[in-house]
């Protein structure tokens with residue numbers, strides 16, 4: 614069996630990656646402490662172990678028992694807003710947890726890894742399309758925690774011979790086109806699922822955080838990428854890391870090269886759900902960069918990856934289909 618360790622595999626993006634790994638003939642070994650994941654999000658054919666990435670003994674026993682070929686490391690805390698009030702927690706889980714994982718990988722000679730980084734490492738950039746050469750300048754502890762892990766990984770590549778790809782994804786959205794998985798964060802804080810939940814609940818009010826940003830309509834702009842495309846990017850990155858013969862470290866943007874404002878997303882959600890949303894205009898959310906839109910040339914050139922889902926309406930429609938059938 615070609616086993617791949619997937620930390621955080623019971624979460625939103627991880628569960629979609631597991632489906633894709635199985636389609637490609639790999640067996641995912643999911644390691645997740647379920648703080649934000651769901652055991653039933655792990656496909657039946659995958660192996661599931663409940664555990665915390667900060668516990669080295671638990672990780673060591675997974676490497677000893679399963680000898681994975683490589684690691685896809687998604688486990689961590691994800692909300693930029695929450696990181697503004699609890700930075701220590703983010704550094705503990707995201708940075709300390711990653712260090713413990715890398716130490717275990719080194720001990721068991723498993724040196725290929727795809728790491729979930731984020732567009733949040735860039736912060737506020739002058740450029741509309743941000744490429745990987747832009748300075749790393751995060752505006753919140755969440756983004757800083759990911760930037761620190763990238764630096765640690767680069768050192769592990771140079772010094773310990775790791776082959777690592779840090780995928781800097783922009784905003785993950787949508788759901789498995791076949792309806793097998795979707796987004797189930799609890800509590801939900803993300804814009805698209807919140808709009809869809811509001812629509813499902815007959816037009817419950819939506820908050821718009823900030824209307825005075827330097828963007829065309831004053832609300833924040835993000836690049837929403839389909840979670841199925843993200844999962845494909847992980848397979849391409851995994852195969853790249855497994856083929857690499859030299860120790861290598863790359864940071865690669867995964868996005869759609871298209872920005873949408875909060876108000877544009879709201880309007881599209883209204884159209885798809887055929888529901889008018891009540892809107893409460895609120896203060897800016899602390900730590901939010903005003904615009905994050907990817908340049909994705911490097912992913913095309915290095916991984917042969919490009920998004921299949923180029924229209925935000927299709928992406929949100931898949932999320933809506935999943936939400937309509939789910940109990941939310």
Ligand SMILES: NC(=O)c1ccc[n+]([C@@H]2O[C@H](COP(=O)([O-])OP(=O)(O)OC[C@H]3O[C@@H](n4cnc5c(N)ncnc54)[C@H](O)[C@@H]3O)[C@@H](O)[C@H]2O)c1
Nearest residue numbers: 621624625626646647648649650665666687688689729785
């Ligand atoms: N969702 C996005 O838009 C987005 C964008 C860029 C990067 N990312 C990154 O992608 C990864 C996955 O994001 P997601 O949206 O699927 O989030 P998620 O919360 O659904 O998944 C993360 C998973 O990690 C698990 N986890 C948390 N702490 C853990 C610990 N200490 N030990 C073991 N497991 C732990 C959670 O239980 C959860 O299942 C994260 O690292 C996130 O920072 C997400």
Ligand SMILES: O=c1ccn([C@@H]2O[C@H](COP(=O)(O)OP(=O)(O)O[C@H]3O[C@H](CO)[C@@H](O)[C@H](O)[C@H]3O)[C@@H](O)[C@H]2O)c(=O)[nH]1
Nearest residue numbers: 691693731732733783784802803804820821822833875898
């Ligand atoms: O009720 C809401 C929720 C969000 N927003 C705004 O919508 C935008 C998108 O917010 P959200 O969906 O929470 O995503 P981000 O804060 O952009 O962060 C996501 O996208 C990042 C990559 O850009 C990832 O790294 C993070 O893990 C992931 O949570 C932001 O401007 C928010 O202020 C609102 O106006 N109202």
